[in-house]
Amino acid sequence: xxxxxxxxxxxxxxxxxxxxxxxxxxxxxxxxxxxxxxxxxxxxxxxxxxxxxxxxxxxxxxxxxxxxxxxxxxxxxxxxxxxxxxxxxxxxxxxxxxxxxxxxxxxxxxxxxxxxxxxxxxxxxxxxxxxxxxxxxxxxxxxxxxxxxxxxxxxxxxxxxxxxxxxxxxxxxxxxxxxxxxxxxxxxxxxxxxxxxxxxxxxxxxxxxxxxxxxxxxxxxxxxxxxxxxxxxxxxxxxxxxxxxxxxxxxxxxxxxxxxxxxxxxxxxxxxxxxxxxxxxxxxxxxxxxxxxxxxxxxxxxxxxxxxxxxxxxxxxxxxxxxxxxxxxxxxxxxxxxxxxxxxxxxxxxxxxxxxxxx
Amino acid sequence: xxxxxxxxxxxxxxxxxxxxxxxxxxxxxxxxxxxxxxxxxxxxxxxxxxxxxxxxxxxxxxxxxxxxxxxxxxxxxxxxxxxxxxxxxxxxxxxxxxxxxxxxxxxxxxxxxxxxxxxxxxxxxxxxxxxxxxxxxxxxxxx
Numbered sequence: 458x459x460x461x462x463x464x465x466x467x468x469x470x471x472x473x474x475x476x477x478x479x480x481x482x483x484x485x486x487x488x489x490x491x492x493x494x495x496x497x498x499x500x501x502x503x504x505x506x507x508x509x510x511x512x513x514x515x516x517x518x519x520x521x522x523x524x525x526x527x528x529x530x531x532x533x534x535x536x537x538x539x540x541x542x543x544x545x546x547x548x549x550x551x552x553x554x555x556x557x558x559x560x561x562x563x564x565x566x567x568x569x570x571x572x573x574x575x576x577x578x579x580x581x582x583x584x585x586x587x588x589x590x591x592x593x594x595x596x597x598x599x600x601x602x603x604x605x606x607x608x609x610x611x612x613x614x615x616x617x618x619x620x621x622x623x624x625x626x627x628x629x630x631x632x633x634x635x636x637x638x639x640x641x642x643x644x645x646x647x648x649x650x651x652x653x654x655x656x657x658x659x660x661x662x663x664x665x666x667x668x669x670x671x672x673x674x675x676x677x678x679x680x681x682x683x684x685x686x687x688x689x690x691x692x693x694x695x696x697x698x699x700x701x702x703x704x705x706x707x708x709x710x711x712x713x714x715x716x717x718x719x720x721x722x723x724x725x726x727x728x729x730x731x732x733x734x735x736x737x738x739x740x741x742x743x744x745x746x747x748x749x750x751x752x753x754x755x756x757x758x759x760x761x762x763x764x765x766x767x768x769x770x771x772x773x774x775x776x777x778x779x780x781x782x783x784x785x786x787x788x789x790x791x792x793x794x795x796x797x798x799x800x801x802x803x804x805x806x807x808x809x810x811x812x813x814x815x816x
Numbered sequence: 817x818x819x820x821x822x823x824x825x826x827x828x829x830x831x832x833x834x835x836x837x838x839x840x841x842x843x844x845x846x847x848x849x850x851x852x853x854x855x856x857x858x859x860x861x862x863x864x865x866x867x868x869x870x871x872x873x874x875x876x877x878x879x880x881x882x883x884x885x886x887x888x889x890x891x892x893x894x895x896x897x898x899x900x901x902x903x904x905x906x907x908x909x910x911x912x913x914x915x916x917x918x919x920x921x922x923x924x925x926x927x928x929x930x931x932x933x934x935x936x937x938x939x940x941x942x943x944x945x946x947x948x949x950x951x952x953x954x955x956x957x958x959x
Binding site: 538545571575614638741 | 821822824860861862863864865866867868870872875877878881883892896897938939941943944946947951952953954
């Protein structure tokens with residue numbers, strides 16, 4: 458398809474941008490960036506994960522700038538990220554090093570180290586809490602102080618634990634998968650190769666739109682795929698990120714901590730296999746649903762099935778927040794020439810049909 | 817004495833003003849040569865998954881870096897976020913710990929104390945979360 462450029466409308470565009478500012482400043486209560494960052498944490502996590510950039514302050518700023526639109530916020534972060542130089546790659550981190558704040562298994566009741574619910578909406582009543590309408594910050598702080606004071610001082614608790622599925626691995630009950638020792642592919646630097654190597658699949662899925670990943674995984678479980686997952690382990694916590702020191706050989710430098718949700722899903726045995734297949738999901742921030750959905754899709758992509766979730770091109774090329782929203786969004790922009798061309802074609806066709814009938 | 821790796825962790829986990837205050841006496845008294853101006857950069861996070869033990873890139877984190885020279889010793893800091901003053905001060909502290917300047921010992925003591933405070937805060941956080949440990953029981957009822 459060819460494109461024809463349009464020009465003009467600069468004054469109207471300027472006015473539109475002024476209107477945006479007017480919409481963004483509705484009411485008389487400013488949006489506080491710190492409050493947005495700290496009290497809209499799940500939204501901030503989602504934006505960072507889909508942008509592929511861990512920067513809570515900037516995610517809050519992006520949300521403020523675009524009236525809370527996730528797709529615009531992701532766009533802003535991706536655009537900003539492209540202005541920075543990436544000077545470092547972290548030392549390889551592993552989910553087993555996670556400082557755990559939540560750890561559950563739906564496959565095993567008793568797991569070494571115990572199950573810990575952490576902060577979860579899984580067991581709350583979904584009833585609007587009207588008391589929040591009149592929330593008093595002093596009372597909130599007083600409650601928080603009391604809640605924190607109630608914590609018993611105990612001796613050196615560990616917040617790390619072995620993975621649940623390691624027990625099944627040791628027993629040889631999991632599907633044997635050949636180790637992948639290849640250098641990871643970076644889809645932010647090169648075009649996604651198809652068929653994609655495992656590293657590119659995981660990087661694509663972890664950056665994908667939460668809704669897209671969840672919807673596809675749901676379709677897979679509902680019957681358009683082959684999955685019957687059981688959550689072997691879902692863990693949430695933070696990982697310490699380090700890089701090799703550029704000034705002291707052999708030393709590492711601590712850069713910061715990144716919140717992560719990681720899932721190992723037990724997906725059942727495939728025909729001819731003697732072990733249970735595992736799907737892997739890992740996303741930035743607190744996002745159980747996306748991590749589980751990623752694990753479902755990770756496994757589905759290894760199956761030789763005709764369902765949509767086993768179609769690598771279908772799954773990997775349509776879930777990027779920026780690309781999918783950008784493409785849909787571009788339909789709003791002037792297509793006058795292409796559409797007029799369609800009309801011309803149709804008119805010509807009708808004219809020639811009428812001409813034929815006259816004959 | 818704290819391992820060198822842990823200095824950067826304590827500095828990173830402490831607030832910007834605390835780190836700046838720690839480095840200020842040194843910065844005020846001695847010439848600090850800036851080898852790499854404080855600037856934002858990106859750190860790509862490399863992870864290993866569990867199925868095929870493949871490495872993959874989870875995403876990038878926004879960070880700030882700076883490199884200085886103090887008394888002929890190089891100091892470097894790289895920290896999550898965009899606090900350029902904090903990263904500059906941290907680079908000075910990193911250089912200071914390699915020197916023999918008299919300011920070194922009090923700074924190291926302050927870092928050691930801060931480390932213990934941070935560990936205590938972490939233990940409290942672990943304990944708070946440990947209260948949500950759960951023991952599900954299966955019932956003799958099936959649906």
